[in-house]
Amino acid sequence: MNCVNSVTEVKLPFLNSLLLAFTGWLVLTLIFCRPLTKGTRRFYYFGIPFLILGVLMFVPLGMGVPIILCWIIYLPYQILQFFSTRQERIFKNLLPLSVNTLALLLSLTLIFVTTAWANTTPELIKSLGGISPFYPATVHQQITRLSQRGPEVVTPLSDTLAANFERYEQVSAYPTARMAYCLREIGGPQAEATLQDIIEHRMKFKDSSSAKWEAAICCLYAECAGERAVPVLTDLLNQAERSQNHFQKQVALIALARTRDQAAIETVLNHVPFLQEDLQADLTSRWSAAMISLTLQALAEGQASQDLIQSPVYHRLMLGLRPELKSESGIVWNQKWDGDLDPESLKTHWSAILNRKD
Structure with missing residues (x-):
């Protein structure tokens, strides 16, 4: 899947990788984290049409940037929400916490790794x-x-x-x-x-x-x-x-x-x-x-x-x-x-x- 053009890929080499991570997060939350929170449902409303358009090659330039940016901000917000949850609901929220933490760590790793890789001479x-x-x-x-x-x-x-x-x-x-x-x-x-x-x-x-x-x-x-x-x-x-x-x-x-x-x-x-x-x-x-x-x-x-x-x-x-x-x-x-x-x-x-x- 390539939802960005060559110029955006040069300027933001991590964008395609983050889009893949975003897709995986959507799938995992749908499978393991139901009922979905309001914020997650909103990402489905915008994210799935965007990904479909990306596969069909209709998404121009860096249209994925605002979605990914909002998602990166949303993940730590959801993680912080865990610590403000009442004690009796902590166990129930462990699975969403794990999925969001994994997605955040993976995204940050991809940003640093793909950027470093894109700056190598062969690339x-x-x-x-x-x-x-x-x-x-x-x-x-x-x-x-x-x-x-x-x-x-x-x-x-x-x-x-x-x-x-x-x-x-x-x-x-x-x-x-x-x-x-x-x-x-x-x-x-x-x-x-x-x-x-x-x-x-x-x-x-x-x-x-x-x-x-x-x-x-x-x-x-x-x-x-x-x-x-x-x-x-x-x-x-x-x-x-x-x-x-x-x-x-x-x-x-x-x-x-x-x-x-x-x-x-x-x-x-x-x-x-x-x-x-x-x-x-x-x-x-x-x-x-x-x-x-x-x-x-x-x-x-x-x-x-x-x-x-x-x-x-x-x-x-x-x-x-x-x-x-x-x-x-x-x-x-x-x-x-x-x-x-x-x-x-x-x-x-x-x-x-x-x-x-x-």
Whole structure:
């Protein structure tokens, strides 16, 4: 039984367990504790319809929270009632006391155990794949919690990615891109090596179902490795030109722009006509066109090297990756940007910016 959605489950990992405990309490009180008290009967009036709706998957978000909260308050109240009972009725109330005490202890134990379990690295990694992309704040909350653990989570992330690629012919885009984003946030040689391995050995650029995570990982690798990513991405570009794979060439150029390397920027500027042609093509998807537009806008309007990686190319991918980024130059990002570029003057412009950075 799952009466909560993935976002509520991430924020309140104990809720499903408490709902099961609540169900057990309803059954036990019905069997052993009759006649039912007025409070217990009220929980039946609200609890049973709620549980039925939960099984039918009609209960949205955290509708179970108020019921569970009231129940947790009600249990100690019932236990305290026992001590105010007249002496001759104590024995009669021992069974309800036992049921309520057991339910309360079990509930408190479940809260602590499930919360601790949900905060372990394997469970945090597992949760990345279950959150809807329509809740990017929750996605980034989990990514931040993982990234803050530093290099110690790089190996579990890398192993999970490798296991997914071995286990599934078509990996899910959500966990793949989000784990790669964690690696990008943490950085370091092992994180770079993992992303590079995915690009070199796991990407085919032939299946539309993989296109979004392939584009995301290429960009994340470029941001993570910087100029060290240029040879890999240049090789990707050369392969695309040999095989005439438009999408692969497009992704390689977008990723090269995010390396903030002068030679890579010049390569991208040399291919501006190709990108502009793809931008106008009828067969270019909206998310792909948005990535091209934002990349060209960053090249045309950027005044700092950070502008190249702060263009929100991940937003339109609908993978739940929507980092809160603000351009240092005050650029107002436009996913439909289609301005004119002068590649030669932009080469001089970016050469000055990148040399100043050095």
